[in-house]
Amino acid sequence: MKQPKKNKRQTILVLLFLGWCLSxxxxxxxxxxxxxxxxxxxxxxxxMGIVLSSxxxxxxxxxxxxxxxxxxxxxxxxxxxAILVWSFFTVLTGMAWSLLSMIIIRFMFGLGEGGYPxxxxxxxxxxxxxxxxTSAQTIMMSSNSLGGVIAPLIATPLLVWIGWQxxxxxxxxxxxxxxWLMWHYLRPENMLIEVIKQDRIEKSSFKDILKVxxxxxxxxxxxxxxxxxxxxxxxxxxxxxxxRGLDLMSMGLLTSIPALFGAIGVIVGGQLIKSRLSGKxxxxxxxxxxxxxxSLYMLYNASSVALVIVYQSxxxxxxxxxxATVFSHxxxxxxxxxxxxxxxxVNLGGMIGALLAPMVMGFLIEISNGMYVSAFIYIIACAxxxxxxxxxxxxxxxxxxxxxxxxxxxxxx
Numbered sequence: 234m235k236q237p238k239k240n241k242r243q244t245i246l247v248l249l250f251l252g253w254c255l256s257x258x259x260x261x262x263x264x265x266x267x268x269x270x271x272x273x274x275x276x277x278x279x280x281m282g283i284v285l286s287s288x289x290x291x292x293x294x295x296x297x298x299x300x301x302x303x304x305x306x307x308x309x310x311x312x313x314x315a316i317l318v319w320s321f322f323t324v325l326t327g328m329a330w331s332l333l334s335m336i337i338i339r340f341m342f343g344l345g346e347g348g349y350p351x352x353x354x355x356x357x358x359x360x361x362x363x364x365x366x367t368s369a370q371t372i373m374m375s376s377n378s379l380g381g382v383i384a385p386l387i388a389t390p391l392l393v394w395i396g397w398q399x400x401x402x403x404x405x406x407x408x409x410x411x412x413w414l415m416w417h418y419l420r421p422e423n424m425l426i427e428v429i430k431q432d433r434i435e436k437s438s439f440k441d442i443l444k445v446x447x448x449x450x451x452x453x454x455x456x457x458x459x460x461x462x463x464x465x466x467x468x469x470x471x472x473x474x475x476x477r478g479l480d481l482m483s484m485g486l487l488t489s490i491p492a493l494f495g496a497i498g499v500i501v502g503g504q505l506i507k508s509r510l511s512g513k514x515x516x517x518x519x520x521x522x523x524x525x526x527x528s529l530y531m532l533y534n535a536s537s538v539a540l541v542i543v544y545q546s547x548x549x550x551x552x553x554x555x556x557a558t559v560f561s562h563x564x565x566x567x568x569x570x571x572x573x574x575x576x577x578x579v580n581l582g583g584m585i586g587a588l589l590a591p592m593v594m595g596f597l598i599e600i601s602n603g604m605y606v607s608a609f610i611y612i613i614a615c616a617x618x619x620x621x622x623x624x625x626x627x628x629x630x631x632x633x634x635x636x637x638x639x640x641x642x643x644x645x646x
Contacts, residue, residue, distance in 0.1 A: 241418075245360045246369055248418055249353045250376045252316065255411055256346050257380025258387060259323050259404055260288065263339070264466055265388045265485060266397040268474055273397075274332050278471075278603070282595020285467045287336040288343040289588035295347020296584055300355075300577020302348065304570065308356035309419035311348050313412050318345030320408025327401030350580045355573040358564065359424045366564040371503025371557045378499055378549060381466065381492025389485025442575050447566055450622045452582025454518060455559045457619025458552050460586035461525060464612040465491075465545060467591040468598070472605055477538050487538070491545040498553020506557055514558040518623040521551040526616050533609045555619070558626075559583075586615060 263270075263285065271281050303311045322342035329335040353373065361369045391400045442448050469488055473479045479487070502517070510517050525548045532544035563575045594608035601607050 242360050242365075242369075244418060245356065246373060248415060249356055249373050252312065252349065252353060252411065252415065253373060253376035254380040254383060255316070255404075255408055256319065256349060257377060258384045259319060259342070259346070259408065261381065261384030261466070262323075262388045262392075262397075262400055262404055263288065263326070264470055265385055265481075266392055266400060268471060268481065269392065269397050270335075274335070276332070278595045278599040279592075280332070280595075281471070282467075282592040284332075284335060284339065285591035285595075286588050287339040288346075289463070289584055289591070291340040291343025291345075292347040293343075293581060293584035293588050295344050296351065296581035297574070297577045299348035300351035300573040300575070300580075303352040303355040303573030303577075308352045308359055308573070309416065309421075311352035312356065312419065313416045315345055315348035315352065316408055316412040316415060319349075320405045320412065321345070322405075323408060324402050324405030327398040327405070347584075351573045351577040354560065354563075354576040356419060358569045358572045363564065367507050367561040368503060370560050370564060371499055371506075374556055374560045375496045375499040375503075375553075377462075377556070378492050378495025378497075378553070381495060382489045385485040385489045385492075389482060392485075393481060442567070442571055442578060445566075446625070447562065447627050448575060448578055450626050451559050451562055451579045453622035454555060454619045454626075455579055455583035456586040457522065457616050457622070458525075458555050458559070458586075459583035460590045460615035461529070461548065461612045462495075462552060463587035464590035464594055464608070465548070468594050468605070468608060469545065473538070473541070475603070476605065477541065479538065487542050490542055491549040494546040495549035495552060498550040499556050500553070502554030502557030503561060505554065506561055514562065515623055515626040518555045518558050518626065519620055521554040522616055522620045522623065524548075524551040525555075526613050529609060529613050529616070533606065555623075590615075 267281055267285060270276070270284070276284065299311065299315070319342050322338055322345055325338045326335070326342065329338055354370065357366055357369050357373060388400060388404075391403065395403070470484055473484045473487065474481065502521075505517065506514055528544045528548040528551070532541055532548065535541045535544055559579060560576075563572060563579065567575045590612065593611055597607040597611060598605055
């Protein structure tokens with residue numbers, strides 16, 4: 234096996250991390266800007282939910298194709314094209330002229346971003362030896378939460394200073410430059426070269442992934458966590474402004490605090506899985522989901538804005554170990570040649586949750602005359618589903634991981 238130099242691997246990890254941060258900035262710009270966009274387009278809560286979910290409709294549809302494309306054509310091509318496409322439609326978001334155009338543009342934006350998750354996880358497998366992939370994957374996925382820290386701090390002041398239209402145009406132009414950096418650094422000579430048995434490549438397919446219960450359990454767990462995370466990301470800004478009476482700048486600053494705790498939770502969860510709790514991911518996930526549910530209940534019943542942020546921060550801190558479990562497990566249990574498709578399937582489950590959360594919560598808020606209690610009950614119920622999936626999670630090797638001797642039929646990839 235030929236390994237790229239460590240500094241090159243670290244550079245690739247930094248770029249993949251920043252790619253996730255950029256994608257979150259593009260998404261969070263809409264969640265921060267939706268209050269002003271709703272005023273310009275005169276949107277009701279249910280229609281706001283549709284606008285927020287239109288991204289996830291395209292994003293969800295692209296999960297399985299994105300994973301398959303990464304396995305077939307390589308992570309480099311899929312990552313670069315994904316960033317170019319989503320950046321183009323980010324620019325167009327700032328030029329939307331009607332509600333319908335906004336929904337279509339955000340849907341196409343979601344299709345572009347949808348190719349990145351599985352391809353970035355595939356790139357981790359391409360660049361890192363197996364024993365380093367858990368740490369690399371969890372560091373990369375901590376960007377989801379860290380992006381939630383950075384995005385409001387960048388997007389909110391820009392929204393106030395230059396307006397939501399120019400905000401999207403500026404972010405989109407940055408993405409086009411970043412796509413070139415990805416293409417330049419994800420070159421084949423910077424990737425891992427390893428031996429994989431030829432007949433294993435032929436037999437390990439997407440149908441095999443569907444037969445493994447672990448892939449379904451991980452997808453359901455990610456559905457549960459994504460419902461909570463994107464339900465809060467989508468509706469906490471309007472909640473803090475409309476119910477708790479904050480101004481836009483204060484809201485943007487406060488919403489970055491729980492996201493920071495989320496990033497810490499993912500990193501700590503990954504290190505616990507790697508060192509002390511390997512093989513005990515099921516128990517770690519169950520405890521974390523129970524604490525998430527408790528903090529959500531306390532969040533809604535909090536007597537002050539300070540307590541709202543405290544309980545949301547606790548929820549995000551304990552979502553981290555579940556994220557670490559979901560995204561490190563495939564590296565342990567599935568062969569490299571189907572990792573893109575595996576992550577595509579797992580992320581599909583999560584994105585179904587993220588797609589439904591803004592719409593369902595918006596509908597529940599509207600029929601409840603602006604009350605949020607039923608919306609919080611919905612995300613608590615979805616988190617409970619994740620506990621049932623975690624109960625049956627298998628942390629041991631499955632049939633994919635049986636060792637084999639290297640023979641003349643092996644193929645270099």
